[in-house]
Amino acid sequence: MTPLLQVRNIEKRYGARIGCADVSFDLYPGEVLGIVGESGSGKSTLLNCLAGHLAPDQGEVIFDTRADGPRDVRQMPEAERRMLSRTDWAFVHQNPRDGLRMRVSAGGNVGERLMAVGARHYGDIRQTAGDWLTKVEIDTARMDDRPSAFSGGMQQRLQIARNLVTGPRLVFMDEPTGGLDVSVQARLLDLLRGLVRRMGLSAIIVTHDLAVVRLLADRLMVMKSGHVVETGLTDQVLDDPQHAYTQLLVSSVLQV
Amino acid sequence: MITVTDLGKSFTLHNQSSAVIPVLEGANFSVAAGECVALTGESGAGKSTVMRILYGNYLAQAGRVVVNGLDITTATPREILTLRREVLGYVSQFLCVVPRVPTLEVVAEPLLSLGVAEDAARARAVDLLTRLRIPERLWQLSPTTFSGGEQQRVNIARGFAHRYPVLLLDEPTASLDAQNRETVLTLIEEAKAGGAAIVGIFHDLEARDRVADRAIDVSVFTPRKIA
Numbered sequence: 066m067t068p069l070l071q072v073r074n075i076e077k078r079y080g081a082r083i084g085c086a087d088v089s090f091d092l093y094p095g096e097v098l099g100i101v102g103e104s105g106s107g108k109s110t111l112l113n114c115l116a117g118h119l120a121p122d123q124g125e126v127i128f129d130t131r132a133d134g135p136r137d138v139r140q141m142p143e144a145e146r147r148m149l150s151r152t153d154w155a156f157v158h159q160n161p162r163d164g165l166r167m168r169v170s171a172g173g174n175v176g177e178r179l180m181a182v183g184a185r186h187y188g189d190i191r192q193t194a195g196d197w198l199t200k201v202e203i204d205t206a207r208m209d210d211r212p213s214a215f216s217g218g219m220q221q222r223l224q225i226a227r228n229l230v231t232g233p234r235l236v237f238m239d240e241p242t243g244g245l246d247v248s249v250q251a252r253l254l255d256l257l258r259g260l261v262r263r264m265g266l267s268a269i270i271v272t273h274d275l276a277v278v279r280l281l282a283d284r285l286m287v288m289k290s291g292h293v294v295e296t297g298l299t300d301q302v303l304d305d306p307q308h309a310y311t312q313l314l315v316s317s318v319l320q321v
Numbered sequence: 322m323i324t325v326t327d328l329g330k331s332f333t334l335h336n337q338s339s340a341v342i343p344v345l346e347g348a349n350f351s352v353a354a355g356e357c358v359a360l361t362g363e364s365g366a367g368k369s370t371v372m373r374i375l376y377g378n379y380l381a382q383a384g385r386v387v388v389n390g391l392d393i394t395t396a397t398p399r400e401i402l403t404l405r406r407e408v409l410g411y412v413s414q415f416l417c418v419v420p421r422v423p424t425l426e427v428v429a430e431p432l433l434s435l436g437v438a439e440d441a442a443r444a445r446a447v448d449l450l451t452r453l454r455i456p457e458r459l460w461q462l463s464p465t466t467f468s469g470g471e472q473q474r475v476n477i478a479r480g481f482a483h484r485y486p487v488l489l490l491d492e493p494t495a496s497l498d499a500q501n502r503e504t505v506l507t508l509i510e511e512a513k514a515g516g517a518a519i520v521g522i523f524h525d526l527e528a529r530d531r532v533a534d535r536a537i538d539v540s541v542f543t544p545r546k547i548a
């Protein structure tokens with residue numbers, strides 16, 4: 066099977082400071098990769114390099130495109146890359162405000178993405194948007210409300226609907242459950258897990274929450290100071306960590 | 322189905338002055354299809370460690386661990402996940418589930434992830450939950466709020482949903498009443514009769530005597546102290 070994403074020696078520097086360096090991995094269809102590590106370890110930098118939001122100084126990000134098979138995303142013309150990020154890719158930001166249009170209605174936030182990939186029929190768009198709001202448990206009666214009137218958890222669910230409505234094959238998530246209270250996190254987790262399984266999509270999830278990765282991620286990558294210090298099967302890395310830093314990380318939370 | 326050769330395991334605690342805890346050395350054993358083997362040895366001897374290595378949950382430092390033809394000491398995470406989905410079941414001591422998922426689905430999930438049709442998967446889940454006396458009114462609730470014994474029975478139902486060719490059982494009868502214990506032992510006997518290779522840890526001696534064909538004393542694998 067061809068990996069959906071092949072990442073080779075990605076490096077990003079901010080002047081003399083290392084954002085991330087020497088990162089390589091393969092992601093297969095249907096797989097969920099978790100990335101954990103302390104604040105400032107380079108998780109967001111890496112994710113943004115992979116998703117094309119930041120230009121890495123070095124390395125390759127090879128995506129298995131529908132039309133032409135594996136291609137280095139960095140070599141693609143800007144227009145093509147932008148199309149990819151609207152169709153096959155989705156990016157769920159930590160702060161829903163970065164991933165939503167706050168002045169557009171909830172239904173519009175979802176419908177807009179459909180229009181961006183060519184949907185034109187108003188009734189169909191509204192119907193699909195409504196279906197997705199239901200999937201993420203937002204009452205369709207709220208469809209014409211702006212997200213600014215929603216709670217943080219609802220905004221996050223709306224952001225997920227907006228991102229998944231076009232049927233992406235790869236989802237990037239930066240702390241998708243950060244800043245939400247525990248019961249809301251649980252609902253979101255259940256939702257994500259169900260979507261990942263039903264849609265067979267692949268995901269890369271950055272989080273500081275080890276309980277989240279244990280439940281969602283097949284594989285885990287542990288980062289420290291911009292480098293990957295340990296990688297493996299999620300439960301193996303959490304239960305039998307080999308690197309000093311991972312041992313510290315795992316032992317500093319009560320129970321996962 | 323399981324062949325363990327020269328298995329060695331120690332833990333290095335990097336943040337506790339790099340203390341090294343040697344647990345296993347030169348462990349050799351195998352388990353055939355249709356056989357149930359009990360791991361024995363005093364507390365701390367390494368029974369759970371052996372079982373976790375068989376599951377790919379702990380890394381081995383030395384040796385080979387071949388399960389259904391796959392050496393899990395060198396397998397990729399993807400290969401291990403496939404092995405776990407299709408071949409290798411594990412009933413852990415405690416249930417670990419995504420909050421909010423209904424019990425029926427928790428139990429049916431191993432079958433659904435194998436691509437079994439929803440109806441068939443649910444029917445099997447219903448059958449197991451019924452046999453394990455989980456009241457029907459609980460099936461649509463998440464097991465996270467269940468009693469310890471109920472959670473354990475849900476865990477067992479989930480572990481037996483798919484008829485795994487290799488099954489690992491960590492204290493499957495602990496904290497169960499007589500009736501439920503009987504059901505679990507019957508499930509184990511059925512799995513054996515169906516050709517499964519089973520490795521179990523049983524503190525319940527009667528249960529062990531009834532289902533296990535032989536015992537492997539893991540304290541034999543304890544590294545000799547360096548004097």
Ligand SMILES: Nc1ncnc2c1ncn2[C@@H]1O[C@H](COP(=O)(O)OP(=O)(O)OP(=O)(O)O)[C@@H](O)[C@H]1O
Pocket residue numbers: 079082083084085102103104105106107108109110111273
């Ligand atoms: N735009 C920038 N300019 C300069 N340095 C940056 C910039 N963005 C990030 N950095 C630095 O790069 C390093 C990695 O930052 P990054 O945001 O990737 O960390 P992170 O792992 O996502 O942390 P957190 O968990 O706090 O979100 C940090 O030392 C950070 O200060």
Ligand SMILES: Nc1ncnc2c1ncn2[C@@H]1O[C@H](COP(=O)(O)OP(=O)(O)OP(=O)(O)O)[C@@H](O)[C@H]1O
Pocket residue numbers: 304305332342344362363364365366367368369370371
């Ligand atoms: N993740 C771990 N990190 C460090 N040491 C560990 C870890 N898991 C087990 N050990 C150590 O390995 C040794 C064997 O433990 P194990 O849990 O396998 O024993 P056991 O035979 O199952 O005992 P019990 O009957 O009490 O459950 C113990 O010294 C234990 O402290």
Ligand SMILES: [Mg+2]
Pocket residue numbers: 108109110
């Ligand atoms: Mg970050």
Ligand SMILES: [Mg+2]
Pocket residue numbers: 368369370
């Ligand atoms: Mg034990």
